[in-house]
Amino acid sequence: MSVAVHALSKRFVHSSTPAVNEASFVAETGAITALLGPSGSGKTTVLRLIAGLEEPDSGSIHIHGEASEKTPARHRGIGFVFQSYALFGHMTVRDNIAFGLKAHRWPRAQIDARVSELLSLIQLAELGGRMPSQLSGGQRQRVAFARALAPRPRVLLLDEPFGALDARVRLELRQWLQMLHEKTHVTTILVTHDQEEALELSDQIVLMQDGRVVQKGAPQTLYDAPATPFVASFIGNASVLRGQVQGGRASVGSAVGPVVAGAADGTSVQVYVRPSDVRLCRPGSDAAPVSLATVRSLTRLGGVIKVDLHLPTQDIVTVQLSRGEAEALQLAQGDRVHFDLGDAKFFVGDEPTA
Amino acid sequence: MTLASSARTRRRLTIRRRGMLPGFNLSLAIVTFYLSALVLIPIAVLTWRASAMPAAELWAAVSGPRARAAFALSLGAAGTAALVNALFGFIVAWVLVRYEFPGRSLLDTLVDLPFALPTAVAGIALTAIWAESGWVGRHLSAAGIQVAYTPIGVTVALIFVGLPFVVRTVEPVLRELDPVLEEAAAVLGASRLRTFLQVILPATAPALGTGFSLAFARALGEYGSVVFISGNMPLRTEIVPLLIVTRLEQFDYAGAIGIAAVMLLVSFVLLLLGNLLQAQRRRRHEGA
Amino acid sequence: MTGASPVHRLAPIAREPLAVRLLLTAVAVAFISLFVLLPLIMVFTCALADGAGPYWAALQSPETWSAIKLTLRVAAVVVPLNTLFGIAAAWLVARYDFVGRSVLVTLIDLPFSVSPVIAGLLFVLLFGKSGLLGSWLSAHQIQILFAVPGLMVATAFVTFAMVARELISVMEAQGPSEEEAALTLGASGWQVLRHVTLPKLRWSLLTGVILCNARAMGEFGAVSVVSGHIRGMTNTLPLHVEILFNEYNFVGAFAVATLLALLGLVTLLVKRLVHASGSRE
Numbered sequence: 075m076s077v078a079v080h081a082l083s084k085r086f087v088h089s090s091t092p093a094v095n096e097a098s099f100v101a102e103t104g105a106i107t108a109l110l111g112p113s114g115s116g117k118t119t120v121l122r123l124i125a126g127l128e129e130p131d132s133g134s135i136h137i138h139g140e141a142s143e144k145t146p147a148r149h150r151g152i153g154f155v156f157q158s159y160a161l162f163g164h165m166t167v168r169d170n171i172a173f174g175l176k177a178h179r180w181p182r183a184q185i186d187a188r189v190s191e192l193l194s195l196i197q198l199a200e201l202g203g204r205m206p207s208q209l210s211g212g213q214r215q216r217v218a219f220a221r222a223l224a225p226r227p228r229v230l231l232l233d234e235p236f237g238a239l240d241a242r243v244r245l246e247l248r249q250w251l252q253m254l255h256e257k258t259h260v261t262t263i264l265v266t267h268d269q270e271e272a273l274e275l276s277d278q279i280v281l282m283q284d285g286r287v288v289q290k291g292a293p294q295t296l297y298d299a300p301a302t303p304f305v306a307s308f309i310g311n312a313s314v315l316r317g318q319v320q321g322g323r324a325s326v327g328s329a330v331g332p333v334v335a336g337a338a339d340g341t342s343v344q345v346y347v348r349p350s351d352v353r354l355c356r357p358g359s360d361a362a363p364v365s366l367a368t369v370r371s372l373t374r375l376g377g378v379i380k381v382d383l384h385l386p387t388q389d390i391v392t393v394q395l396s397r398g399e400a401e402a403l404q405l406a407q408g409d410r411v412h413f414d415l416g417d418a419k420f421f422v423g424d425e426p427t428a
Numbered sequence: 429m430t431l432a433s434s435a436r437t438r439r440r441l442t443i444r445r446r447g448m449l450p451g452f453n454l455s456l457a458i459v460t461f462y463l464s465a466l467v468l469i470p471i472a473v474l475t476w477r478a479s480a481m482p483a484a485e486l487w488a489a490v491s492g493p494r495a496r497a498a499f500a501l502s503l504g505a506a507g508t509a510a511l512v513n514a515l516f517g518f519i520v521a522w523v524l525v526r527y528e529f530p531g532r533s534l535l536d537t538l539v540d541l542p543f544a545l546p547t548a549v550a551g552i553a554l555t556a557i558w559a560e561s562g563w564v565g566r567h568l569s570a571a572g573i574q575v576a577y578t579p580i581g582v583t584v585a586l587i588f589v590g591l592p593f594v595v596r597t598v599e600p601v602l603r604e605l606d607p608v609l610e611e612a613a614a615v616l617g618a619s620r621l622r623t624f625l626q627v628i629l630p631a632t633a634p635a636l637g638t639g640f641s642l643a644f645a646r647a648l649g650e651y652g653s654v655v656f657i658s659g660n661m662p663l664r665t666e667i668v669p670l671l672i673v674t675r676l677e678q679f680d681y682a683g684a685i686g687i688a689a690v691m692l693l694v695s696f697v698l699l700l701l702g703n704l705l706q707a708q709r710r711r712r713h714e715g716a
Numbered sequence: 717m718t719g720a721s722p723v724h725r726l727a728p729i730a731r732e733p734l735a736v737r738l739l740l741t742a743v744a745v746a747f748i749s750l751f752v753l754l755p756l757i758m759v760f761t762c763a764l765a766d767g768a769g770p771y772w773a774a775l776q777s778p779e780t781w782s783a784i785k786l787t788l789r790v791a792a793v794v795v796p797l798n799t800l801f802g803i804a805a806a807w808l809v810a811r812y813d814f815v816g817r818s819v820l821v822t823l824i825d826l827p828f829s830v831s832p833v834i835a836g837l838l839f840v841l842l843f844g845k846s847g848l849l850g851s852w853l854s855a856h857q858i859q860i861l862f863a864v865p866g867l868m869v870a871t872a873f874v875t876f877a878m879v880a881r882e883l884i885s886v887m888e889a890q891g892p893s894e895e896e897a898a899l900t901l902g903a904s905g906w907q908v909l910r911h912v913t914l915p916k917l918r919w920s921l922l923t924g925v926i927l928c929n930a931r932a933m934g935e936f937g938a939v940s941v942v943s944g945h946i947r948g949m950t951n952t953l954p955l956h957v958e959i960l961f962n963e964y965n966f967v968g969a970f971a972v973a974t975l976l977a978l979l980g981l982v983t984l985l986v987k988r989l990v991h992a993s994g995s996r997e
Binding site: 610 | 725726727729730731732733736737740741743744745747748750751752753754755756758759762797800801804805807808811812813820822823824825826827829830831832833834836837838839840841842846847848869872873876892895896899904905908909927930933934935936937940941953954955957958961966969970973976977979980981983984987988
């Protein structure tokens, strides 16, 4: 059962710019859709609009084909998990999870059964009688999930659910969320600013900037074919190089890139280079010095080698090599290497080259 | 901006609520009704009656010798009391926040007493203490100083009344002061006094200002704690609130309204000042 | 209004010398003792100046009893009404944003900055014989001034915002996330109020109510203006204290004052306990 958002707009009372500006996308049934973007991009506002916690100025929201913009939040059949957990501090874990069921007036026996079912799903079966203040951050967030899932919502909305947790717990819960999703298959919309999280978890990424949807699609598509420089910079830890159109092709110094149609020579070009985009090899004896890069530094980061290259254009590019590749090349600081920007993303103005 | 979007903006300027929790209309209705009935209408009546008075009458009510003496006393005593509270209240706040000593908890509780004790009780107790036969009064009168039934007595009562305002406003600011600032100053070679004057005092000055104006405003309007110890002698120890009551009892409505209007004005100005200081402090913190 | 909290620890290099610390502490203790502790002790000492017998006699006089009953009656009406208003105002101010919100907040703060005597004057102008509603009231034989309703109205005005201010600051600090969560789980507005908001607020509600109650029972200035001082009928406890004192019946005045002083002390105690429990959660 899907969630379809069309031309959604919202401006808050005291600000001059819209928080959300004509946002449209479809979250497919049973899939995880990530709303990704920097802070202030409007992604949390979109989520709250879908939940009914804010009222849109214009646009439509369809949950399972029913127009829902005017429906009050409590009737939309959604589950919401907050970044700050928002557990009811004066109720036990069991009572927290049971809250939605009591609000829907389920019979007592069914409530108890469902709560027990969820407690084992989140692997906290023995902690049902505890108060939230007695739980760790990761445990509290799992309770928040259970509470949201208890009334069997049609859509699960997650507002940066792991943002308040430290790095290791975050990774653990990411895997746990994947497991949970495989078991429940609830349509999920996840708001995050962490592009790794979006790449790992989601079936579709909706990337937002300044209230607008900049690009949407499968994670691999956004990675391989970013539509704008912003997308290229946001996804994948890229370095930026600047160059120009020369002889009909985009080039950075002597590194020559793809053919550019319709742009005059001298038009500025941005190149987004991810650490895995650059291929290095030892230069042949006849290679012109101007086409070579100098190794500025080599750093071992656990199992990979980070190589900073000084390009002839004075730019610095970061390349990531596996231990095997590095050993094959026998690199040392100060060495000259031949570099190939083959997989880098070239943009003339705001437009990607083919 | 297109015509359509400017129309949308115009619609936005009506009561636009943010927050989708139910109950907006009901709570707005309750609040508006109660506020109007209890606060707005009575104040509107006073404003209407005051503006309906001819300016000459209003001036006469406020400028006669008795009124002028009352204003001088109220303003002077309230100002003095607020200053005393600013100085000693700061010391009390400092001691409560930074030192540990037996009875600290008791001291902390006592600071709130002027807030919780009915004013009439405070009034008679203060009179009993500072009268010529009182516990403190008798020692002072041996030295030739009379407190009760003089402006000094009025000031003493107002010190009692305004005490918690300064302490409770300065305390949180002192508590939030990062100790590293003072430690850095000490390491840089500043004496404790210099650190206090150049690091601590500037940081707490806005709160001190707010506390001062709150204490001042409260002292201006105070009635119960003062009417017993002051003796209420016209032209000498008659405070403005008492003058209002006296005129009411004599059915001199114009006189009462005139003075009340001026007092309200002064209170508003002080309230505004207090709010401005607080807003400035908030802006400072956000900018930092 | 905070309670005693952990002491702020500075490195020894940055602390002032012991002598200075002792001096400041002594000054603070002396100041509070002279201006706060002494009056409190005075009330009880003067009340018992002639021994326990006259003390109890003063408390058991019929006029004292009617003053007690009247004070309780007024508080029993004023405190619940102001509490109801306080909850509605906190819900409105802390959970919504709308045009005029800051004006509303200033208006709620207003009675706090008005002298109680002026408060009384306002109602004399409204309900008095020559007041706005004066003729209408006498035509319908309703008496507000110099009668119990007048006391209630004046007291309500003065203690108007005490619950509201307490609740507003706490609700704003707590944020709406729990209420929003309850909403997404299917709760109606009343369910959210009953099961989420009010339980979260129970400590501040208690604090606001007891502060409102203390002020309502202890109010003097406003009530003095509207009551007419009719003994046995419109004298609350504070007014009764005044009358006894002006008659030079010092033991009587202080005896009745001890009741009010005890009220103040109980209020302070409850506030301390609430603060301690509140910070434990």
